[in-house]
Amino acid sequence: MADRKLVKRSDKVSFLGCLADGSETFNRMRGFTTLSGSKNPTEYSRRYVDEEFETTDVTGYSPSLDFGFDQYVGDVVHEEMVEILDNEKLGTEARRNIVTVDFSQPEGEGAYKAVKREYAIIGDAEGDSMDAYTYSGTFRATGKRVVGTATVDETGAVATFNETL
Numbered sequence: 299m300a301d302r303k304l305v306k307r308s309d310k311v312s313f314l315g316c317l318a319d320g321s322e323t324f325n326r327m328r329g330f331t332t333l334s335g336s337k338n339p340t341e342y343s344r345r346y347v348d349e350e351f352e353t354t355d356v357t358g359y360s361p362s363l364d365f366g367f368d369q370y371v372g373d374v375v376h377e378e379m380v381e382i383l384d385n386e387k388l389g390t391e392a393r394r395n396i397v398t399v400d401f402s403q404p405e406g407e408g409a410y411k412a413v414k415r416e417y418a419i420i421g422d423a424e425g426d427s428m429d430a431y432t433y434s435g436t437f438r439a440t441g442k443r444v445v446g447t448a449t450v451d452e453t454g455a456v457a458t459f460n461e462t463l
Contacts, residue, residue: 315395332366368430412448
């Protein structure tokens with residue numbers, strides 16, 4: 299029987315595409331208390347007259363990530379998100395790419411499987427805790443998944459994404 303390794307939540311790490319000086323840098327999303335995903339499938343169900351059961355097909359997905367974070371001063375990801383949420387930015391100004399790196403799936407020297415997708419940042423609540431100032435909301439997908447690989451710098455703070463062609 300082959301050895302099985304349990305994949306932990308900490309094996310899949312997300313990096314937010316922060317915009318500075320006209321370029322995008324993927325910074326590790328630290329201090330998040332929640333970052334859980336939902337596929338939100340669209341289904342088409344029907345029952346044919348000659349069958350005793352219902353048939354269902356998945357016709358699409360509308361992925362989302364619920365988030366919550368404790369705001370830290372000087373954290374570039376928190377600053378980027380707070381700028382969007384506090385200023386109630388709309389449309390493309392409230393969109394950012396997220397790269398999720400799967401450290402349980404190495405892809406060569408220092409590279410790991412990764413997925414990049416653009417999300418709208420939708421704020422829900424803030425200040426819900428007496429221990430830290432918090433923000434919560436949802437990232438909602440605005441585009442297709444881009445599959446590739448990512449490398450992470452020696453500090454684990456910045457990722458570089460490369461699309462698989």
